[in-house]
Amino acid sequence: MIKRIPxxxxxxxxxxxxxPGIITSFADNDxxxxxxxxxxxxxxxxxxxxxxxxxxxxxxxxxEMTARLGVVTNKGLADLIREExxxxxxxxxxxxxxxxxxxxxxxxxxxxxxxxxxxGVAKFFSVPIMAFFIWLFVVKGNYRQVERIFxxxxxxxxxxVASGFLARPDWGEAxxxxxxxxxxxxxxxxxxxxxxxxxTITPWMQFYLQASIVDKGISLKRYKYERAEVLLxxxxxxxxxxFIIIACAATLFRHGIRIEAAKDAALALRPFAGSAAxxxxxxxxxxxxxxxxxxxxxxxxxxxxxxxxFESGLDRKFQEAPIFYGLYTVLIVAGSAxxxxxxxxxxxxxxxxxxxxxxxxxxxLIFMLMLVNNRRLMGIHVNNRFYNLVVWLMVxxxxxxxxxxxxxxx
Amino acid sequence: MYASExxxxxxxxxxxxxxxxxxxxxxxxxxxxxKVSGLxxxxxxxxxxxxxxxxxxxxxxxxxxxxxxxxxRVPLTTLREGDILLARDVxxxxxVDVEGVRVIRVNDLKLAKVDQEVRLIAAxxxxxxxxxxxxxxxxxxxxxxxxxxxxxxxxxxxDHVEPLKTDLAKxxxxxxxxxxxxLHPADIAQIISQVHTEERTAIFTxxxxxxxxxxxxxxxxMIGAMLLSTVDTKKALNILEKMPVDEAADLLxxxxxxxTEEFLRLIKVKKAAEIRKLLTHHDETAGGLMTTxxxxxxxxxTIEQTINRLREQAPNAETIYYLYVVDEAERLxxxxxxxxxxxxxxxxILSEVMIKDCITVTPEMNQRQVxxxxxxxxxxxxxxxxxxxxxxxxxTVDDVMDFILPPVSRQKRQMVG
Numbered sequence: 001m002i003k004r005i006p007x008x009x010x011x012x013x014x015x016x017x018x019x020p021g022i023i024t025s026f027a028d029n030d031x032x033x034x035x036x037x038x039x040x041x042x043x044x045x046x047x048x049x050x051x052x053x054x055x056x057x058x059x060x061x062x063x064e065m066t067a068r069l070g071v072v073t074n075k076g077l078a079d080l081i082r083e084e085x086x087x088x089x090x091x092x093x094x095x096x097x098x099x100x101x102x103x104x105x106x107x108x109x110x111x112x113x114x115x116x117x118x119x120g121v122a123k124f125f126s127v128p129i130m131a132f133f134i135w136l137f138v139v140k141g142n143y144r145q146v147e148r149i150f151x152x153x154x155x156x157x158x159x160x161v162a163s164g165f166l167a168r169p170d171w172g173e174a175x176x177x178x179x180x181x182x183x184x185x186x187x188x189x190x191x192x193x194x195x196x197x198x199x200t201i202t203p204w205m206q207f208y209l210q211a212s213i214v215d216k217g218i219s220l221k222r223y224k225y226e227r228a229e230v231l232l233x234x235x236x237x238x239x240x241x242x243f244i245i246i247a248c249a250a251t252l253f254r255h256g257i258r259i260e261a262a263k264d265a266a267l268a269l270r271p272f273a274g275s276a277a278x279x280x281x282x283x284x285x286x287x288x289x290x291x292x293x294x295x296x297x298x299x300x301x302x303x304x305x306x307x308x309x310f311e312s313g314l315d316r317k318f319q320e321a322p323i324f325y326g327l328y329t330v331l332i333v334a335g336s337a338x339x340x341x342x343x344x345x346x347x348x349x350x351x352x353x354x355x356x357x358x359x360x361x362x363x364x365l366i367f368m369l370m371l372v373n374n375r376r377l378m379g380i381h382v383n384n385r386f387y388n389l390v391v392w393l394m395v396x397x398x399x400x401x402x403x404x405x406x407x408x409x410x
Numbered sequence: 411m412y413a414s415e416x417x418x419x420x421x422x423x424x425x426x427x428x429x430x431x432x433x434x435x436x437x438x439x440x441x442x443x444x445k446v447s448g449l450x451x452x453x454x455x456x457x458x459x460x461x462x463x464x465x466x467x468x469x470x471x472x473x474x475x476x477x478x479x480x481x482x483r484v485p486l487t488t489l490r491e492g493d494i495l496l497a498r499d500v501x502x503x504x505x506v507d508v509e510g511v512r513v514i515r516v517n518d519l520k521l522a523k524v525d526q527e528v529r530l531i532a533a534x535x536x537x538x539x540x541x542x543x544x545x546x547x548x549x550x551x552x553x554x555x556x557x558x559x560x561x562x563x564x565x566x567x568x569d570h571v572e573p574l575k576t577d578l579a580k581x582x583x584x585x586x587x588x589x590x591x592x593l594h595p596a597d598i599a600q601i602i603s604q605v606h607t608e609e610r611t612a613i614f615t616x617x618x619x620x621x622x623x624x625x626x627x628x629x630x631x632m633i634g635a636m637l638l639s640t641v642d643t644k645k646a647l648n649i650l651e652k653m654p655v656d657e658a659a660d661l662l663x664x665x666x667x668x669x670t671e672e673f674l675r676l677i678k679v680k681k682a683a684e685i686r687k688l689l690t691h692h693d694e695t696a697g698g699l700m701t702t703x704x705x706x707x708x709x710x711x712t713i714e715q716t717i718n719r720l721r722e723q724a725p726n727a728e729t730i731y732y733l734y735v736v737d738e739a740e741r742l743x744x745x746x747x748x749x750x751x752x753x754x755x756x757x758x759i760l761s762e763v764m765i766k767d768c769i770t771v772t773p774e775m776n777q778r779q780v781x782x783x784x785x786x787x788x789x790x791x792x793x794x795x796x797x798x799x800x801x802x803x804x805x806t807v808d809d810v811m812d813f814i815l816p817p818v819s820r821q822k823r824q825m826v827g
Binding site for chain 2: 307
């Protein structure tokens, strides 16, 4: 007699076997991501859709590069940087990563705070409790299962797809904006551009994805499956991003509403969820923020310990790996404590964090480019010219936008 | 000295003219503690990378490297395929700490002068290595010293290091593992004396009892005593049994009294009694220096009988070059060298061939005076006699040699800082 697996069982199994590519892409649409895309849609309508197309393309290429680097060398990104560039450059790269990741951590605690505030829970309760909860599950080593629950909450992001259709957007305008680049030379637009790129392609993702791939021990033979998963993940992420922008453009932008707080952003879900929009938005935000809060502090500690040769790993005791656990704890405590500052604009924090990541991304990308083009490391698997061209254009593009932004701000 | 301190050092010739700058360090594999075979330098005149072999180097220090010959005469060679360079191939890479079974990154490498060679002896995997590399060790060390703390130093002896398997697969570095045992005990002692406390213990515990006993002799008794108290009692006892009594006594003299007493109870009764006797003497006197393992013979023995007896007794004695002739009350009557014994005709008795008025010292005599006497009369050993002219021990030339010229491990390091 064949035992039938109930539906929830099947979902559970599917979630348990999800690969690094998919998890990374889920975590990519974190608090900062949702906020940035919402701002893009509600402040500029469809105007940034062309950027999304290019960024998706770059994301796919960069993620593929990261995966290839992991599969061929069997080493984490931090490992490779240390071994190929020496200590001083490693210090520089790790400082960059630490700043970018701290920004991400803070932004996700802001996401947790904003989500709970929509549900009527003050941040002074929600943030310390969630921070402790995240810390505890990771240190006790059974966070993997808990992580899946939040992954499930991330699926709520699909409600943007429904909302996007139901809001009756101007499809003609959307398609036109997708293929017709337009840049407005204002500091507001440029900041959004940098944040937009920074939230889609983040420094931490490259470290996390490569580490997960090395962890899984994916062989070169099986690489084509991994590549498929990574590419799928990239397109999936931006499919959601696309609908966040469309839903916001069709609702908030049409009515001239600017996002000042999380409850404004929740309005974009009205066409689909009606009065439950705020609740839906809150749950999705909490899910995405918590998932990322599990991943980023841990991935940061791993990367730093890896680079400087400190003992790391959740299978070690606190006494055996004091720096690893210490750093992890400090990141969570400091990140969550900052959010408790009274009258802090959570939306602004989330948004600014993405811009910081955008500014710092080129540094990490240059390290990666040099590694992936190193024939001694990669053999025949070095980048082809097209890849190099795309990534270099990306680096120059962000650098140019950042410089222009600085110029406009002064 | 650390690799990071050497790299970047100026290379000068014997008249202080600049030759180049140290870029990397070459090692040869094949031994547990690999030898440094030369330095890769950036030449001063053409900015090219050249190899300066160790044989051409007069002095290696933290501040500079000096060559033996003058600038234009310094022979430089080129790097060959397969040469192993410390900074390029070992530093910043991951290694497996065999003892702790963990993978760790090399932050710095510790070099030490062992005899005429410079060897790679340990990997620095801790914070101190990181700080030294970025030039902040001094500053951070000073800051911490304000709080009465030190920068923690984590060294792993090269004998416990294996390159990471993934690197091996790519054929980058392959350092064959070999046992420390293959080194001379004196060299082992020198390495032990230069590494961190924890690492000392690790190297020491891995040694066989025989090698450990020999290595202990070359070490400062303080360090030796510390090491002895880290191994388990059974092993410590076996090591003590394999050591000459005088050295065992030196070592026990540096242990806490209750620990010494514990060992003495467990050691074979006869040996323990001799050690006890030696322990009563002050360290710096003849009594503290002497050993009680020597050969005494009655006066009426024939030469032939004596040789036969030597065959039975000799394995235990520290020296057989001098044979001491005593009467019934153990009073020293004369001395006979091995040479006297062999050239004499077999039927003669000892009292006829021995030298009657021999040089002796008293147990209270200062070790400096003893050394003076041995040196003055060119002796291999001198007997220690008490007021009744009873022989209580002998002092061999290598005991005073250690005093005149301390073992290498106790010397101030000259070439390598």
